[in-house]
Amino acid sequence: MMMMDQESSSPLNRHEQDDVDIGDDEDETDAASAPKPVTFDTxxxxxxxxxxxxxxxxxxxxxxxxxxxxxxxxxxxxxxxxYMPTVECHVNGSVVVHDHRNATFFCELYSGGHCTNVTWEAPFRTIIEQWGLxxxxxxxxxxxxxxxxxxxxxxxxxxxxxxxxxxxxxxxxxxxxxxxxxxxxxxxxxxxxxxxxxxxxxxxxxxxxxxxxxxxxxxxxxxxxxxxxxxxxxxxxxxxxxxxxxxxxxxxxxxxxxxxxxxxxxxxxxxxxxxxxRWLIQKGRLEKAAKQLTRMSQRNQSACNRVLITSDSLSAIPQERDGKRHGLLTxxxxxxxxxxxxxxxxxxxxxxxxxxxxxxxxxxxxxxxxxxxxxxxxxxxxxxxxxxxxxxxxxxxxxxxxxxxxxxxxxxxxxxxxxxxxxxxxxxxxxxxxxxxxxxxxxxxxxxxxxxxxxxxxxxxxxxxxxxxxxxxxxxxxxxxxxxxxxxxxxxxxxxxxxxxxxxxxxxxxxxxxxxxxxxxxxxxxxxxxxRAMRPWKRLRRLLCDTGNDTELLANMEADVEPIDGAM
Missing domain, CATH: 1.20.1250.20 (MFS general substrate transporter like domains)
Known part of the structure; x- marks a missing residue:
């Protein structure tokens, strides 16, 4: 009777054990897919x-x-x-075109109100035509x-x-x-x-x-x-x-x-x-920067979905020294x-x-x-x-x-x-x-x-x-x-x-x-x-400022020369 109970209960125990194993596997899978905290240096x-x-x-x-x-x-x-249009002034049956050759004569007619009709020709209706400029x-x-x-x-x-x-x-x-x-x-x-x-x-x-x-x-x-x-x-x-x-x-x-x-x-x-x-990090707003980066990763569908970005993740990134002002004077x-x-x-x-x-x-x-x-x-x-x-x-x-x-x-x-x-x-x-x-x-x-x-x-x-x-x-x-x-x-x-x-x-x-x-x-x-950027200025400075030392440099060089045996 006890053996029957044990045998009859063993399949149930096995099923329960299988359920436990499956649950452990799911937990391990969830743990593996869960975002992991990470720290960035740059x-x-x-x-x-x-x-x-x-x-x-x-x-x-x-x-x-x-x-x-x-x-x-x-x-x-x-x-x-x-865009300068072609302007024609119609006066007494003749046409005067506005150009640099007869600009003075045209302006006398145009400004004096002698034009019976003014025509404008241009590929675009311009402000020159709009206000007569x-x-x-x-x-x-x-x-x-x-x-x-x-x-x-x-x-x-x-x-x-x-x-x-x-x-x-x-x-x-x-x-x-x-x-x-x-x-x-x-x-x-x-x-x-x-x-x-x-x-x-x-x-x-x-x-x-x-x-x-x-x-x-x-x-x-x-x-x-x-x-x-x-x-x-x-x-x-x-x-x-x-x-x-x-x-x-x-x-x-x-x-x-x-x-x-x-x-x-x-x-x-x-x-x-x-x-x-990048700007948020340099301003010290690490928490908001982490949220913005998470949004970027989600839209990019990147591997960062498996990485947890927090303010601590960004704290190691170099920032400007505290209290240092930045602006036009800097x-x-x-x-x-x-x-x-x-x-x-x-x-x-x-x-x-x-x-x-x-x-x-x-x-x-x-x-x-x-x-x-x-x-x-x-x-x-x-x-x-x-x-x-x-x-x-x-x-x-x-x-x-x-x-x-x-x-x-x-x-x-x-x-x-x-x-x-x-x-x-x-x-x-x-x-x-x-x-x-x-x-x-x-x-x-x-x-x-x-x-x-x-x-x-x-x-x-x-x-x-x-x-x-x-x-x-x-x-x-x-x-x-x-x-x-x-x-x-x-x-x-x-x-x-x-x-x-x-x-x-x-x-x-x-x-x-x-x-x-x-x-x-x-x-x-x-x-x-x-x-490299300073090299031309250094050369110019040497050219302008160091020429006065040539005599002294030559004298020092001559003093360092040892006489050759048999000379004189």
Missing amino acids: FEQVLSAVGSFGAYHWAFIIVMQFSIVMWCGNFVFMPYAT LCDLDYVPELINTIQMVGTLVALFFTGVLSDKFGRKRVFTVCFVVLMVACYLGTLAPDWQTLAASRFVVGGLISATFVVNFVWSMEMTGQDNNFVMNLAGLWHFGYISTALIGYLTRDWQLYLLILDAIGLPLLFFYTCFVESP LLSSRRLLLYTFLLSLITFATASASYAFVFQVSLLSGSPFVKLAMYGAFRIYIPFVLYYADRKLDWFGRREMIYIPMLIVCLCYTMATMSEVLTGSSNMIAMMAGAVCCNCLWTGIGQYQMELFPTRLRSTSSSVVLMFDPLASVFMPQLVYAERYYHPAPVMEVALVTFIALVAAYTMLPETKGRPLPDTLDDVAELGYE
Whole structure:
């Protein structure tokens, strides 16, 4: 009886044991799949864990491309809106055409009200036709161009500092909203003065939002892929799209409305992206950085889903020393950072001069402005692929070569354009466009250096300071375009000269940063190749300051020479 009980109970015991074993296996599986805490020593390790380039980054690139259409469209708005139409004054059965040969006679008729009928012919309804900006008001288009770029100077000065202080996402969102509102108000402008005020705000926030967006995107990308994110920020797609929008709308007010309609849904998409974790870590907000990194890993579906990221995981990443202030004064007080800022500012000024010399003269060159700008964008399409191949496949092609090789080409192109202006008196459009296209390579190199030469808590400030020389060039360029009426080669001659100076500076002083992660602290910046940048200055100092010691050095050398036996 007892044996029966034991035998009958044994299967039950076995089933219970199996249930226990299965339960243990499930617990072991759950334990194996559960996120495990881990500690990171560098931010590059964090990005490798969450996915340094995945679905999250591709989504950001797609949204960025539509943003570029809005930025680029507003950037080239003034060349479109100020395209000089063919104006005919009909008086007493004859027609007087407005051009430089009979401008005085035409203005006497036009301003005196003697024209019985005035006809305007242009591929785009411009503000010149809207408000009659001829004769006594012919300075207004260049003035609005200048006002727009002065706004860029003001906005860049503040947004860079604010972005380093309050975060990339917050500052970008506020500036993007103001940009769209100002763009819309410009379409309602009753006079050119109101439009100028609108362009002051819009012009400032085009560059401001682009810079903050660029820093934001680069800081979320790992060392091996941030160059791809840099290439994604180029404007070739924007120029082609802008030319198409201008051709289809053919009216400056409708053109601005379309740009605003493109930007409106982008605001929602940008709210879906997280704040820069790299910036959060350097600000000491480790807990929020951990949450943002977890969200990135989930969207990338990376292996980090099996890793638990907490504030303790990020505590070992180097941060700036407590109590150390960061801002514009820090950027200017460091000799190393000041030299880097000077070099990049000079290169930026030269590159912007070459770009604006072409863009601002589009309305003066023969042919449709839409076709020329579409060609300008189309000729730039291949550049990202060439740069990507060179960066990945050519060991000798570093960041320095990305600057001085295209700068040499730009200098040669505008030298040819200058010779054409002087010898033939006509614009060499092919040479100017070739030089402007090569500026795309330069903008890529400038952007990469901005990220790789400055620490996280100064990155947005330094980028803004450097890019302030872009509007400085554009403020200067319209005046040269205006001066072209008195000396035709002035714009291209200035570009040829300044690009040559920048070429010499870039070749002799720029350090190489290829293969290095983005620096997070000032100590990281100290590890860069500073000696190469200082070498020309040291040579100049020795040349100027050490010549007085030649006599003393020669005397010491003679005193050390022992007499030879048998001499005398």
